[in-house]
Amino acid sequence: MSLTPIYVNRKTTDDDRRNRIFDGGLFLYSSPPASAKIVEWARELATAAFPKGVDIRRAHAAMDVGKFVECTGPLKSKFTNDARTKKLCQELVAGMGCDPELTYFDLPRLRVAPPGDYLTTGVSYAYKPHRDTWYAHPRQLVNYWVPVFDGEPSHVMSMFIDYFRRPVGNASAEWDYDEWVAKARFAAAQNIGSENRKHPTPTQSLGDTPDVRIVQNAGDLMVFSTCQLHATAPNQMETIRYSYDLRTLHLDDIRSGRGPDNVDGKATGTTLKDFLRVSDLKPLDPEEAIGPSLKDTGKQFA
Numbered sequence: 361m362s363l364t365p366i367y368v369n370r371k372t373t374d375d376d377r378r379n380r381i382f383d384g385g386l387f388l389y390s391s392p393p394a395s396a397k398i399v400e401w402a403r404e405l406a407t408a409a410f411p412k413g414v415d416i417r418r419a420h421a422a423m424d425v426g427k428f429v430e431c432t433g434p435l436k437s438k439f440t441n442d443a444r445t446k447k448l449c450q451e452l453v454a455g456m457g458c459d460p461e462l463t464y465f466d467l468p469r470l471r472v473a474p475p476g477d478y479l480t481t482g483v484s485y486a487y488k489p490h491r492d493t494w495y496a497h498p499r500q501l502v503n504y505w506v507p508v509f510d511g512e513p514s515h516v517m518s519m520f521i522d523y524f525r526r527p528v529g530n531a532s533a534e535w536d537y538d539e540w541v542a543k544a545r546f547a548a549a550q551n552i553g554s555e556n557r558k559h560p561t562p563t564q565s566l567g568d569t570p571d572v573r574i575v576q577n578a579g580d581l582m583v584f585s586t587c588q589l590h591a592t593a594p595n596q597m598e599t600i601r602y603s604y605d606l607r608t609l610h611l612d613d614i615r616s617g618r619g620p621d622n623v624d625g626k627a628t629g630t631t632l633k634d635f636l637r638v639s640d641l642k643p644l645d646p647e648e649a650i651g652p653s654l655k656d657t658g659k660q661f662a
């Protein structure tokens with residue numbers, strides 16, 4: 361029998377939490393102080409990004425899609441790359457009890473998903489069911505997902521927890537990370553109305569698989585394995601869904617090969633070089649992280 365435990369505000373060590381996450385568990389935390397600060401920062405940036413007087417939750421109703429993209433693209437870039445965002449993420453990960461010398465994080469993303477079919481491509485791409493390993497992330501990653509406003513069932517993520525250990529036919533074998541960075545990552549604003557960038561999407565139907573949606577309040581953390589199958593839930597509300605996410609990894613997990621199985625990811629390349637050490641923002645050296653032991657034995661880390 362498949363079991364997916366959900367731990368709510370569980371006080372435990374990071375090692376224990378990662379082990380449970382690698383076994384398919386989900387963790388929920390009620391708006392830790394550092395997460396609440398990131399929420400406030402995201403709202404501040406969004407308010408500054410849109411014209412004065414525009415309700416940031418209903419900006420789609422006040423402008424055409426082109427103008428919306430002109431505002432949203434720089435907003436997302438500012439959030440990801442600003443020094444304040446990095447500092448707040450350092451505080452968040454350290455506050456979760458992670459070792460700042462051995463834990464690394466990828467630059468966080470701000471997701472902006474308008475209602476209906478207003479915009480589901482480019483800067484507001486609606487992700488199809490996927491695992492992050494399909495995008496060349498290592499299987500040892502632990503993901504944080506957080507709503508910027510109180511959630512509703514169509515303002516969160518769809519989690520297909522029954523597929524944690526079950527392979528899904530997908531196009532990840534045709535997806536290369538270096539090619540994505542060179543040709544697609546910075547082309548989001550050009551994709552309006554249709555998504556021309558190649559994504560590693562499923563090649564099979566999930567049938568009537570349960571779509572689990574955990575409805576969080578603003579700032580609440582859902583922490584889960586990067587190998588969980590998940591997707592952008594269709595936004596059927598009248599307001600824009602704002603959320604942020606970041607991915608973390610522990611260096612010992614990479615070096616030891618510990619983590620969940622990569623049951624179906626075949627992407628080439630690796631995102632390891634994008635990760636920053638929590639303590640001092642030093643970039644991770646993939647060669648140092650993987651180490652000769654993994655390369656010599658042929659163990660799959662991604």
